[in-house]
Amino acid sequence: MKVKRGRALAFVLSVVMVFAMVASLTGCSGVTEKTEGKVVITIGNWPDGTKPEELARMNSLLKDYNKKYPDVIVKTDTFAYDVRTYMARASSGQLPTVYGTFFTEINKIIESGYAADITDIMKTRRYDVDMNPDLLELCSKNGKIYSIPTDFYAQGLFANVDLFTKAGLVDSNGMIIFPETYEELAETAKKN
Numbered sequence: 001m002k003v004k005r006g007r008a009l010a011f012v013l014s015v016v017m018v019f020a021m022v023a024s025l026t027g028c029s030g031v032t033e034k035t036e037g038k039v040v041i042t043i044g045n046w047p048d049g050t051k052p053e054e055l056a057r058m059n060s061l062l063k064d065y066n067k068k069y070p071d072v073i074v075k076t077d078t079f080a081y082d083v084r085t086y087m088a089r090a091s092s093g094q095l096p097t098v099y100g101t102f103f104t105e106i107n108k109i110i111e112s113g114y115a116a117d118i119t120d121i122m123k124t125r126r127y128d129v130d131m132n133p134d135l136l137e138l139c140s141k142n143g144k145i146y147s148i149p150t151d152f153y154a155q156g157l158f159a160n161v162d163l164f165t166k167a168g169l170v171d172s173n174g175m176i177i178f179p180e181t182y183e184e185l186a187e188t189a190k191k192n
Contacts, residue, residue: 038073044099046076081105090114103138106147115146122148157185167191 047055062074079089081101089095090112101109109115122128122145128136131149139147157178164176169188171177179185 035073038071040073040075041098042075042077042096044077044079044081044096046078048078087112100150101147103149103152106139107141110141110146117144117146118148119143119145 047058049055058076062076065072065074077096077099079096079099081099083105086105086109095114106115119128127148128145135149135152136145139145139149159176159178161170161176164170165174167188169177169191179188
């Protein structure tokens, strides 16, 4: 599915930090619906009511948006990315215009043709300049941007400095020489 650029994606980009998704915001299903000359978009990951404060906050933001942009109709959808049902929903044209997903899924979504190329909008608004280049790379393919990171996570390794020192796994400054691969981690764990 192709996604038309314009006011709808500009809306999505302008409020991306407000609509904080799981890991990445992906524009996908297309802005093909028009009602009475208005563009209609659907926002996924909308609060389902189990957290009334969050739902009230989002509805308030939506109300403000509707006042500012009366020519765009925003529908809400509680759809949250699920690897088991995504492709069926995508191929049947039932994806929201924008939704959250995981970094690990972005390439699959792009390769399947369900992600919008938002490069021009990102560059025009200079959002690409303000992002961590490593995170932006995860949301890009062949120099084109398809997604916006809204959350990220990192792995860490805690180490007992005394044990690393006794095993000779520190540098000349006494800093731990951390393993860089899982194989190195396994080998490090075997040392006394």
